[in-house]
Amino acid sequence: MNFICNFPFFSILLSLFSGTICSVLPAKAAKVVNRVVIAVIGLLSAILLLYLLSVGEPFVYWMGHFPAPWGNEIRAGVLEAGMALFFCIIMYLSMAGGAHKLYDEVDESKHNLYYILVNLLLSSLLALVYTNDMFTAYVFVEINTISACGLIMIRQVGRTIEAAVRYMIMSLLGSGLLLFGLCIMYDLTGHLLMSNIKESVGLLVANGEYQIPLIVSIALMCVGLCIKSALFPFHAWLPDAYGYSTVSSAAILSSLVSKGYIFLLIKIIYRVIGFDNFNSTRIIDVLFVFGLMGMIFGSISAIRENDIRRMIAFSSVAQIGYIYMGFGMGTQTGMVASVYHILSHAATKSLLFIAAIGLTEVSGGSRKFADLTGAGYRNKWAGVAFTVGSLSMVGIPLFSGFISKLLFAQAAVQVEGKMLASLIVLGISTVLNAVYFMKTVIRIYTAAKDSPYGGMTFGKMKIYAITLIFFMLVNVLLGVSSQPVVDLIWQGLTMFS
Amino acid sequence: MYMILLSVFFPILAGVFLLIRFRTPLSGEGNASKRKTLVTLTGCFLVVTALFTGAAILTQKEGVTLFYLTKTLPVYFEIDRMGTLFSLLALVVLLCAGFFSFEYMKHEERESRYYGFYLLAFGVLNGLCFAGNLITFYLFFELLTLSSMPLVLHTGSKEAVMAGLKYLFYSLCGAYAALFGIYFLYRNCETLSFSAGSALKASAVAEQGGFLLAVAFIMILGFGVKAGMFPMHAWLPAAHPVAPAPASAVLSALIVKAGVLALIRVTGLFGRDFLQETWVQTAWLGLTLTTVFMGSLLAYREPVLKKRLAYSTVSQLSYILFGLAVMNEEAFTGSLLHVLAHGFIKAVLFLCAGAIIYKTGKTRVEELRGIGKEMPLTMWCFTIASLGLIGIPPTGGFFSKWHLAVGSLKSGLPVFDVLGPVILLVSALLTAGYLLPITVQGFFPGADYDYNTLQKKEPCGLITVPILILTVLSVLVGLFSDNIALAITAAGL
């Protein structure tokens, strides 16, 4: 076994341990450790990705040399490695972009706590990505929940605490349901390792045994993960959680945490239940409908919002609707579109959050639209970045959002019964996106008469600006040379089954 | 070859020249010499144009294609008999009214604008008469509207502007309805040239005859607007009276005739055979007779002289249209005779009304008591013209109406063959009713008329001579009606 095969395991452990180390380090050092760890993990993932691409097939890594069905396994394919790499990039950029805000919003003594949480979060995300064991997945889901809660709560104002509590309750409900589903699945199959469960499920389906418990189990797992990833109508926790936490947290939460759950769901669909088995249930129709509704209602809520951060948060609801719509189509192309959208949305949404903070900063910290008038002139980089993010969200060619829209639409056309519905909703949702994002863009570029707030120059916010540039680059790269990424997703999804 | 183009484009260019050269207002002191130049120039232009036109009529035998609008749309001129008839009428009336206006327009503002557009209208009318195909005709038909509109709203009073716009929109409305037909005719005709007579493709008639009939009806309605045919006549009584008197004369005597010429051309293109004894003919006859009767009735009730004359035009024009709608030789001859007769007569009447206004400022009929004593020459002309319009032999009006009535009776149409002449007769009575009282009052003011205040107000020669010429001509039309009728019949139209 090649040395590189250890990388997934190393990455998870590395982030776990660094989290522990951070607790004893001073804030500054913790920050450095955190950055380095993320970078190193990113590097490891990149090497892994290259390796997997050259090998062309996934590998399974036994933890502690116990073979299946007893041991705990890690599995790495192209998609996993790519996802891990991507998560690292986004996380690094989000941390860098929100760093200065952290000083303002979070108590100095809690900084290293923050980095602990971030490291834990990363480790749990990586574990979700790599694990081949359902129970491990569950454990890391909980770790993820707790660290996410911490990230929300670390900025201690009334609303974040309320938001964190709400998030906690909803999330625990979600993980509870996931656990129930898992239990039933374990009862039915007697396994916890994904590959083994899949075999058993295949047999069950083939023999026509335990139909209803199976479906209940699948449904429970789905609902659990949907709640955690804020699919409409389970999104009530989201706006406050994203809207009031410190900006790095918001960016990470929106672009990574919910995506981690969604990725887990994809894994469950492919590796636990089996893609075809999953598609033969009616659950995909439910997901489809909720996805469509999410696309519309999320946007409508965003339009009615008067607070830029909450608006972006609501937009996430809509975007998650897109992803579930892709699931609901029940085809490989739909799934590819969804996975691509995970990437594109992650890149765009974190960019938007980071850019929004730059805009609010030059508007006296107010997030109300009225105060944001002309902010695009006062903070040029944030203005441009926000515009780029918005255009991507609206789906202008050259940006990543266009490609995901293109993929979704192409996928939709191939599904006879769902074609019109998805196309029309796609159209409407684009219009709605245009309404609230472009409204904001125009607002920030409307010159305010004698604004009391000072401007920001490049010198004052070098790191921030560079982060934004990188974010935009990621976005445009995804938008322009999407083909390799799409190929990679195809390959990864094929490796899954 | 060039004569025909000169007769059309010389006056147009001359008009544009006047508009540009004299664009500042002339009113005020110290502009007398400038006015003199203007008038002289205009006079020269008018005469030269008349000469060109005459020369064109005499020399021009074959058509001239000026250029192609699109590959298949030539702007094409050709002088046929019909065109000659109309252009001669136009020539005489325009000359007379033009000289009349040199005196009449003396005190009006912005005279140059008036002369400019007057010349434009002259050229355009020539173009209209000489147009050799429907497209060219339509071109000048639109231009005629546009160039005559400034004449209507010349005085610039609110009433005039409103009337001018009304005129414009009604006319355009009609023109566009006609254009609708042209679009379809173009597809369904062999050619749009007039010389060919009926040009409908046999296949088109067979396939969509019903639709083509509807198209024909729309075209008749459309061009009928210009000729003041019911139900689109409302612009005429509004527009004609507000213009300066010579312009009213031109409008009433000539420009409305453009509608008549248009209808002659259109029915020619469709062919009588196609339209005869169809619902289109019936409807058309109905409309014309309605207009004849209604026009006379409204004129009878109208107290303002020029408006009364305008209503009379509405009615008289429909005499002509009635003759066209009957669609036989006899009635057609009657129509053309009436074109001439009415053209001269109405010009005289309007010019007389203008002379009265010019000298006395009186516009309402009841103010005209004793006017015959003040302006005997003018009123004599007025009287002769009135008699002509009523149709007392041997004036032109009598013969034209005679032919119309005979044609109608011969036509063998159900109901209309008798109804037509009856209505013509009633209308003639009404005509007598609205014109003769003016003469009677004018010459016989009654016992209580105070002769001591009487002043001779006969206007100068520039005003009376044109009126006289036109009066004589209107009588001559009657005297030589046979020859003219023969000439028209020989034209084989």
Added chain:
Amino acid sequence: MIVSVILIPFITGILIPIIPFEKRRQKEIFLETAVVLNSILVWYLLLHHSDSTFLLAHFTGNLSISFRVDGMGMVFAGLVSALWPFATLYAFEYMTKEKNENVFFLFYTLTYGVTLGIALAANLLTMYFFYELLTLVTVPLVMHTLTREAVLASRKYLYYSLGGAAFAFLGLIMVIVYGTTTDFIFGGVLDPAKITGKTDVLLLIYVMAFFGFGVKAAVCPFNSWLPQAGVAPTPVTALLHAVAVVKAGAFAILRLTYYSFGTDFLRGTWAQDVVMAVVMFTIVYGCSRAVKETHIKRRLAYSTISNLSYILFGAVIMTPLGLAGALTHLVFHAVMKICSFFCAGAVMHQTDRHYVHELNGLGYKMPCTFGIFTVSALALMGVPGLAGFISKWNLAQAAVESGNPLAWGGVGCLLISALLTAIYMLTIVVRAFFPGKDFDYATVNDAKDPNWKMLLPLFAFTLCIIGFGLRSQPIVDFLLTVANGIE
């Protein structure tokens, strides 16, 4: 080469705020030279075009950004590049009274490139890309004055355009999935093998895409952005909202109809009836709103709405003749409308009058401006001998020829609209020249004709209007070859 004509405006535009010009005059010369050069380049390109497709970049899958000069592209690119130098010249003069020139000229020049991109796009995706881009680069122009009104207008413009593009996007998808290629091929690219049984869905999507692109072409009920966008400086309203932007919408529809979906597929279907009915309604609606409107530029904007639907009417007749008619009107209307807009702009610039009722008596003080306005008004009405008549004639002939009774009704709509056009245009003329008897000419003493920079474009356009009207044959012949898919 073909990319350079798109890039030059981009580079020029970006250079304008960067280069520190000492005098305004230098900037003018720089910009005008660049624009003229680019136009010459475009024309050179058009006259010496080869049939090859230039591939700029692969996008994703079999989609690419590529350019090609074909007949329709030539028409639009030629039109735009002919008008732009004049409009720029005019803009120099007009913008002396406005602020933030640099930003204005930046985006104004960018738009040139983007519009050429639309014209020269070789496939639907490229066109869609530039179409979206066009929206984005023109928004700052609408927003230019930054008044509340302008912001609202630009917001609306943005929503409408992007929203429309979202539905046009669906059409793009259909062509990608059900077509053999996304390239523009005359007669359509739908794959007969793939579309069996899906006709109705495709038609539905076509209708959606039609309205999607139709937003830019201001099809009813998506037209209200256009009059509002009239708050932009006149060069923008004239060139963009009468020519470049709105024509891009019409152009896109033509491409979609004739080169992607294909007329054989669409003709005689319910989709054709639906779009034709809407277009006919828009023709009349636009005009009647124009009659009611008293703000000059908004009135002209409504007129544009109606006239754009003329083009679309030609398009939805779905015969080669119809396309020829549409293209004729595309070109001729551009010249006529830009001419009338520039006149309106000249009046606003010189006298600061914005409403129709304020124009009384100006005709004698600004004879050139109003004379030209009269010519353009007559042309728009369709008086024979001027450009408008020819294009209407072609449209009407196409409608008559098609034998579609609905299209015959459309001819009626054209004429009703012509009448209404006469009303809203000539009332202005009459007011200007016939102010009424007791009009006090002292009130207009401040007015005078603008200087040569404004007048030169006006005269040039007038000449075009008359020239096209009298001798349209070469152009129409060329357009016919385009419409028959030969060129």
